[in-house]
Amino acid sequence: MSQNGKSDASDGSSAIGKINLRILPFLFFVIFAAFVDRTNVSYAALPMSSHLGLTASMFGFGAGIFFLGEALFSVPSTMAARRAGVHKWIPLLMVGWGTCASAMAFVTRPVAFYVLRFLLGVAEAGVMPSMILAAALWWPESHRARVITGITSGTGVAMVVGAPLAAVLIEIEGALDLAGWRWLFLLEGLPVIAVGLVALLVFPADPQSARWLSQSQKHWLARQMQGDAARRSEPGDDAPLPLSSHLDLLLVAALLNFSAAGAIATLGFWLPQIGQQSLGYSLGDVGRLLAPLYFVGIGLAYVVSHVSDRRRSRYPIVAGCSVGTAAIIAVSTSLGTTVTAFVLLVIASLVARCMGGVFMAAISEDMTGRIAGKGLGIVMISAAIGMFCGNWVFGVLRDVSDGFGAGLGALMTVACLCALYLERRRARSQKWHFRPPVVD
Template identity: 30%
Template sequence: MGLDTANARALYRKITWRLIPYMFLLYIVNYLDRVNVGFAAMDIQRDLHFSNTVYGTGAGIYFLGSALFDLPSNLMLTRVGARRWMARIMISWGVISTCLMFMKSAESFYVLRFLLGVSEAGFFPGMIVYLTYWFPTQERARAISRFMIATSLAGVVGGPLSSAVLRMDGWHGLAGWQWLFLTEGMPTILLGISVLFLLRDHPDEARWLTTQEKTWLDEELKRDSEASGAAARHRLGDAFKLRALWVLAGAYFVSQVGVYIVNLWMPLILTSVSHGAVSSILIDRYSTLPYLAAAVMTLVVGWSSDRRDERRWHIAACLLLSAIGFAWAAVAHGLVIALCAMTLAAVGLWSMMGPFWTLTTSMLGGTAAAGAVAILQIVGGVGGFTGPYMTGRLRDATHSFTGGLLVMSGMAVVAALLALAVRRPKTVAAKVTS
């Protein structure tokens, strides 16, 4: 027996409230552990005498570790289930993140950041694949957007939280940045244990769904998969053969270059334009504003994309907005102007993610979908390394952030064109036009 429209909407609301807040919390912790080094950058550089190149390399090498293991990790998730695999990921990365408090040299910084990437590999792509088990395409951009505002709100939470922890500098003989890694790493281990008890692998295992709701949702997801053509492309090899995936990979590479320039360099960029007149604590607080704006606009763009059933133009428009932001930041000479410019860049980069991941997961199903998300994460991981490394090298070479920001702006324009060049597979197009 099917569900009418009102009951279907109620079901999706129920799923959203049961899954998204908890996944949101997990991703906030994930994101903080990944980028907290950015909030502590100035203190780490001062205490350990790291150059911009050393900092940028260490910050970015995380993404190489993640990229190498994203695909096998995501394939393991489909074999052993999301609950067990996500718990394993979180516990291991919590341990490594905590160990960062013991680094003493550039070499230990590189090794621990690389191992953090290895331990964390598969978390984000696994979460995206997990959402496809619960939401059909027409509901997915909103669901992904609600989940992904965790990345921007992590910046809102991370700034004040990191500032407060950094003020513990000297307490019990530990530097502020050491307290930061300790206090943000240990909760991850506890949350990883909680996943074993709170997450369910599939709707069939959810005790909070009725038998009728499970049956209807299963039929709806199958119908959606067949209508989009994803059901016909479910093997891992299908992901590698899909041309649209590789076009999207180019756009995603650029987006991740930009995302981690914002995440890992924004406090230093704002400090540079203020000429050191503003304290690091205030800079960290000001850095929350771009993330807050990005969180709001991520929801708006996700809603708009689902309402219009359109993905490419939404992605392209967001990338163009980020290009404007980075170009503006490159020529900014005051703190307020630079903050406004970085806000535009952040809004564009974060807001594109709902439509982007919906477009990607609508083309493939099963193992192919898991493989596709992992492939994009591998490419994105290279972008995540490139952004911090490129910015650090150019900063040391030119004593300015202008060159790196202008390069990023041009790359964002190219990425927007790539998004518009994406063509859905023929089987999908046929369904749409029929």
């Protein structure tokens, strides 16, 4: 290797190392904190419902309306991130959602609960798109998949520590005449505001403005980004969009994401309440049971994604996870209110989560060219709407049937049918692409 080649490799390695050390932990924390603040309501559910007079359907509506706000403001928030820059927009989002999360400590009526959950969804709507934009800004494509996996692993870590942390915070009962569930919201929201304000002052706009990168490292990054941009350009990007010719496939993908995301979110929000109500466990007991299982789930999701990448298999794995989740839920509900049944529900939740990354990889590969923005936007919004509807319908069915099996069965039946239909279409046509035709 020539001297210039060695120097170039050294600049690249050191530049990526510095970015991984200074930027990646912050983005990981953002995802971690966002997931904690959107899901902590599931741990506060029983005492909060008692104080506010919430039925199961009212709680489900309040938990789910978060995703309605997220769906409505996802695109505007993404546009704002592009215009303002992620270095400003991410800290502002943190201050916004931290304020909403902290204000949950002072709700006294169901209407206030609904409003704050909706506003929390609005504030968090741009979090994941901003993470993708930040990854594209700071890391070359050759590092980006691993980086995004590292960032989004914050949700898995939040699942592991969320329940034990909530159990500890809720025990601060009566301090300053505040109930323990109010302290939970307050102490998990205020730190986010503080970190957001600091980040607003110190987070660099881009690699070229980072004082901790040398000029040679900045030049290396600029060359990598330019090369990535050149490779992404492809003929046919200016061709007319054949959206109508692929409308049925787009609707299937959107419906699958609607039902699967709804089922996953519903299981996540209601599992702590199932453990407390059906088994008589304390929140601390539920946390100690969930934490190791969620930790295993992080590894399971990585293994499934690795197998999908190695075998280049997407939709069969999505279908398998959907059917497996439905089967585990069916066995769980047949066992009644037992510890085994509850553990099986947790396992079903983890298996369902394994399909998320694989499905996103599949549609990101299939939707290319100018159709990608519209297609991916529709699929992402369908997920948020599914999460809203799933939690609300589950709560209504819980009130009507006084059980959790009916709600889970309704959600997973739709998810299974969509996944099986999608796999059947793939088997009939090995090449299912949303690619615009190349114009000669």
